[in-house]
Amino acid sequence: MVDSKAYADQEVISRVLTGEKAFFEIIVRRFNAALYKVGRGYGFDLEDTKDLMQETFINAYQHLKSFEGRSSFQTWLIRIMLNNCYRKKQKQVHGLYGQQLVTLQSGEEGNWRDAHNNTDRFMQRRELAHIIEQALSKVPYAYRVVFTLREINDLSVADTAGLLGISEGNVKVRLNRAKAMLKNEISKVYAPSDLFEFNLIHCDEIVAGVMGEILAG
Template sequence: MITSYKSTEDAPGMKESDIIRRILSGEKELYEILVRRNNQKLFRCIRGYLSDEEEIKDVMQNSYLKAFDKLSQFKLQASFSTWLIRIAMNEALVRLKQKGKIVELNVKDMVGSENGLDDNVYREHNPQSRMIRKEGRELLERAIGDLDAIYRTTYIMKELEEMSIEEIADVLNISVSNVKIRLHRARLMLRESLYELSQDKDLFEFGFSKCDDITERVMKAIQ
């Protein structure tokens, strides 16, 4: 019967490297600690690639199992979470390729012996980066639209239309200093608005029951 370590508090003072050494020595029940420590981070990273929650869980499970099978290859001086996320990224990218969402992408070319994904290829084909750019534009458009008209107009003229301060002052029939004040206030309001939107972490939350579910699935699979 596998002992349950339902939180890192059940193993006070246990370093990651010590946990891994003990797992490799036969105490595979300790793998639950690593799973629970990394569930939130792994979910959010995969969420950048895939949107279906069940598919994300499937990728998480497969990644944990692959990491467990190859744990003897893990170099203890590195971070387990980084190594795990690289495995998950490759798994997610393979699925995207199978769906035709990544064209002419050789996933094997993206994996180095030590460093994981090649930076240039990763940036070019990273769906998370594309999603962030797309959603960033949408959020910015919404935030600009919520500005009062005097600030919205000034901001659009300067930042989007690239008009000079003098041109804006002339068009709006206000002083140059007034244009600068409006721009400053518009930027402050946009920064605050976008910051609040960016803090909505519930969109990527992987809390209690979900964490228990994926942990149980992984631990059953390695018994």
């Protein structure tokens, strides 16, 4: 696997466009979590989100030449993901997709006592993430997607406005309303970054699927 930290986005794109397909793995690993959060924030379950992610990465690879750098590559990629989510949602005719609790990993080590304390903290984080995810699923899409892009994916107000085709002022208003709606479901202190964490097992699965299709082409 290529060392992803050694290359900026534009350099990776250039290498892929000159025929070094293996470099696209850097893109997949670098933006897996961001696309995952978009899919879950849109309301899709784990399996549908993974399908949408793979579709998005393949779309991005097929149209990589069209990326002009007017926005960040992440913004360009998220726009493709949002379009795919919208199309899939339009095809949905029966009910809502089931919500699945996302597995979180504490990643903490230590002695037995520390491990016990870490387990308690892990369970608290897991429950907090579940509470936030369930609350967010009840927020109308127009507000939920702004919250997802700004608070979970950490996009700027300008990028969020550009992706959604609304004014920056509208982004701020919708974000504030989304937070207000969540207050009835969650405590005053919450950690949006704990939401929808992308398990490394799923990351490797997406990488294998995308790269298998690209390298076979």
